[in-house]
Amino acid sequence: MHGESRWAGIRSGSFGASGDLYALYDAMRREAPVWGAPWGDVYVSHFDLVAACLTDPRMSHLPPASGVASDSALRNWLIYQEGSTHAAIRAAFQKPFASGGPAALKPYVDQAVELHCTTVSDGDLDIVPAFARAVPESVIARLLGVPAADIPRLRAWSMAARELLDGGFGTAFDETTNAVDEMSAYFTAHAARLLKGRELPMLLAGLPDLVGKVGLDVAGANLALLAFAGHETTVHLISHLFYHLAWAPDQLATVRDEPKLVTNAIAETLRLETPIQKICRWPTETIELGGQRLAKDTLVVLLPGAANRDPRRFAEADRFDLRRPVGQNLAFGRGPHVCIGRALAEMEARAVLAAALERWSAIEPVEGGAKWLDNASFRGLDRLVLRLAA
Template identity: 35%
Template sequence: MDSETLLARITDYASRPDPYPLYAELREAGPVVRQASGSYLVGTYHEIAALLHDPRMSADPRTRGEVTHKPPFLRLDDPEHHRLRRLAMRPFGPPHSPARVDGMRGEIDRIVENLLEPFEAGRQIDIVDDFAYPLPVTVICRLLGVPREDEPLFRAWSDAIVAAADVRPDEDTDTDKAGDQARMEMGGYLVNLAEQRRGQPSDDMLSAFVNEPDPALRLTQEELAETSVLLLIAGHETTVNLIANGVLTLLRRPEQLDRLRREPGLLPQAVEELLRYEPPVHMRERIPHADIDVAGTRISQGSTVILVLGSGNRDPKRFHEPDRFDPTRPDIEHLGFGSGIHLCYGAPLARLEAQAALRALLPHLGTASLVEDPPPYRQNAMLRGPRHLPIQL
């Protein structure tokens, strides 16, 4: 059956520019579709949302005995997940980061202003390399306390880690090894940097981690490495896609671009609609702790369940005219940041960066045009976004 090859077709690079017809096929085939590999795809909004909140669903690959080392807390279950997530969020400020994130507004605006300097009429700009990547990576490096001269180190490490984190129908040992090596090197660099701050606290997150006075709230060295790598990767990779997908969407829809230029107050709502319409994260993998029933399909304990968030966000049973980008849409309970205990804790920062970025770009986009459409995409099907987005000013 064709439905049994959906994951292979969705993850095929040829589908990267437009996976949405395949998502429609997935929803048509049923809320749950078993693949030839034995994994299960879930593509409907209500079933995805329910599973993201289901305590029987594990994010931890050790549930299947795949790894022996402790994963980052993004891939842990409670209570380990809750403990590490709480410790990672402490330096942001109580209760869940708004104070510290809100305090970044001025810094983000200054970074954006500097990145806009090359934007002159007649020039060709790569939105990804020249803007969407350097903005969030600079922000998260400054939050962590990474020296500016070391920021370029993280591009190659990030690319390798993200490639290994992709949802793939088949194993790719070389990619996994490269990802492990990059994670180890990045973790070693960040732990070494943190150790330099021990006893000499400064106003950054690595310093806060190693100078925590309460022994019960300290991270082990392994936890510090994994948490710091996760913060850096998660702190910029998804935001790169959000900004690049946003620019691409607006340049394809000049009427909506013009409206936002006239009514910039719509930007916060437009960013939420972008998170639904072109989300930066398209899939999440889960493993049932026990046999479960989902919409009449029995899924065995230990099976791979792939929640296709990008499909749920276009489910017509949840959203009116889901394939239409509408920045005034009144009801946008999207899955762009996931849901449940693993709801993206960096969401406030991502929203702030995306709003600042698009607000600053709007005046330049009115007379800009796409050099390539579709643009070249990243290999990753889970973290989907343009690898380059050249525009002519």
């Protein structure tokens, strides 16, 4: 068995320092791109193999019934659905993006940026709570009709969900009551209230159809997913963007000189520091992958963060380079479950960066100012103190 003890950290948590994770991915890609872990799961790190699994219809999203018997609301989340249930929830959630288009979301983003980015003071600032978290949080709350007073609860649930998901399916699905259940109960009550009112919030135009097709409880669980997925990852995208620009002053100067490179900066950040580090699939039959046979129902963990640094795909893959052609990376997934909210996440990151570049002539790192999340499923910063000067 390759790297058995060296790679055990991939299972859950334990990545404090920024370098550890990528050294592990390097070794995995080199020595065992399809790695059967001693605990039975399989990890996939090559770009081509991850991309192939994302679009392979034999790779199911549905966790096998055996092993995870529980009523956890997580079971109802869109990301663990297939077939008609998946289609119904996805259609409801895509409705606002398809009808008004992302442009309809712009005023929400602009207002949040105005509120959180232009009012903070200069000097040494932890940008994570100040705007990297505050902007996506307040945007998703307004788009879902969640009152501002409930944002602290949304924050606590999201952080708990992040930890719960990193704990593995055994724990996440088997706990009888957890943060996701509480969050789902809140959103089920929220959905019931909204359906009695006259106007639906922007992102919930498809709510009546959704409830008609899957019922109120499943709809509530999926509103919780939308609230969680709709901001937790964007928080990390924005923090990573500022981290990499602050730590690479030449790149920061480049994007100041050529504002059109903001798009590259966002794509390059998502490639280099992919917020979602694990995507799970279960083969519906025995399959062959990278020369290995994988049994039906094996948990196959795709590692988009490893794929996005695969040197076979990206030259000098560990380098943050705004001149790199914007190619396709796997940060938003691919195939039938590809991210619904990409346009919104990118719009938020663009707006925050534009406001920051206009406001501060200096955005600099502070020694010891960065603290990485201790989480192997979500890549992010708990704290990012930067020195900002007008």
